[in-house]
Amino acid sequence: MAVTGEAIATIKAMIVSGELKPGDRLPPEKELSERLGLSRNSLREAxxxxxxxxxxDVRRGDGTYVTSLEPRLLLEALAFVVDLHDDSSVLEIFEVRGVLEPFAAxxxxxxxxxDQLRALSQSIASVDAAAPIExxxxxxxxxxxxxxxxxGNAYLSSLIEGMSSATVRARIWRGITQDGATARTLSEHEAIVAALASGDPERAGAAVRSHVEGIDSWLRAAL
Incomplete structure (x- = not known):
C-alpha cells in the first residue's frame, strides 16, 4: 500500500508541476512504471x-488521461460521502454550512x-407561501x-452545493412540520438579497448566518 501511495504522490506531483496538464494523456504503462521505478501493479493501483x-480518466483501448480537474468534478467523491449521512450527522453538515455560506455571501x-441580484429576486418570486414544499x-x-x-470561488461553490444537496430531507421535513416555514424562508431570502445589494460583506454574511442557524436550531430541537 505504501508503494501505491508513492505512485499516487508521484503522479500528483507531475500534475501540480504542470508536466501533466488537464486533458493530457499519460505515457504508456510500461514506460511510466520504468520511469518512476515502480512495478506495473503498483502503478495500476495508483x-x-x-x-x-x-x-x-481511463479510456479502454485508448489510454489514460488527466481529467479537466474542474472543482465540481473533483468534489464528486466528497458529495458521495456526504450523501451517506444519517440524521445525526446532518447537524454537522449544517454546522459547516454555518461557517462556509456566510463567508461565501x-x-x-x-x-x-x-444581473445576479435580479436572478436571486426572480428565484424568490417563483414561489409563494402556498407553493408545495418541493x-x-x-x-x-x-x-x-x-x-x-x-x-467567484468555484471550489467553495462546489463544496457548498455538495453539502447543501445532502440536507434536502431536513428541508422538506421542516417545511412539512413547521408552521409558516415557507413564508419565513422567503422573508429571510429577501433580507439576504437586500444585504447583498447593499454591498456590505458583514451585513450579507450576518443575514446568511442567521438564516442557516435558524434551520440548524429547529433541526436540533426536532431531533
Missing part, C-alpha cells in the same frame, strides 16, 4: 485510485452584479447556489 476520485456582496426546497437550493457562484 491509476485506479486516481480514477475513482476523478483525477484520471460576504465575498458575493463585494462583486455581485445587477417547490420551496428547489428554490432554496437554487438560491444558495446562486449566492455561492456569485462570489
Amino acid at each position: 491509476v485506479k485510485s486516481l480514477e475513482i476520485i476523478r483525477v484520471l 460576504a465575498r458575493a456582496a463585494l462583486v455581485i452584479t445587477e 417547490s420551496l426546497v428547489e428554490h432554496d437550493l437554487e438560491f444558495h447556489r446562486l449566492i455561492s457562484e456569485a462570489g
Whole structure:
C-alpha cells in the first residue's frame, strides 16, 4: 500500500508541476512504471485510485488521461460521502454550512452584479407561501447556489452545493412540520438579497448566518 501511495504522490506531483496538464494523456504503462521505478501493479493501483476520485480518466483501448480537474468534478467523491449521512450527522453538515455560506455571501456582496441580484429576486418570486414544499426546497437550493457562484470561488461553490444537496430531507421535513416555514424562508431570502445589494460583506454574511442557524436550531430541537 505504501508503494501505491508513492505512485499516487508521484503522479500528483507531475500534475501540480504542470508536466501533466488537464486533458493530457499519460505515457504508456510500461514506460511510466520504468520511469518512476515502480512495478506495473503498483502503478495500476495508483491509476485506479486516481480514477475513482476523478483525477484520471481511463479510456479502454485508448489510454489514460488527466481529467479537466474542474472543482465540481473533483468534489464528486466528497458529495458521495456526504450523501451517506444519517440524521445525526446532518447537524454537522449544517454546522459547516454555518461557517462556509456566510463567508461565501460576504465575498458575493463585494462583486455581485445587477444581473445576479435580479436572478436571486426572480428565484424568490417563483414561489409563494402556498407553493408545495418541493417547490420551496428547489428554490432554496437554487438560491444558495446562486449566492455561492456569485462570489467567484468555484471550489467553495462546489463544496457548498455538495453539502447543501445532502440536507434536502431536513428541508422538506421542516417545511412539512413547521408552521409558516415557507413564508419565513422567503422573508429571510429577501433580507439576504437586500444585504447583498447593499454591498456590505458583514451585513450579507450576518443575514446568511442567521438564516442557516435558524434551520440548524429547529433541526436540533426536532431531533
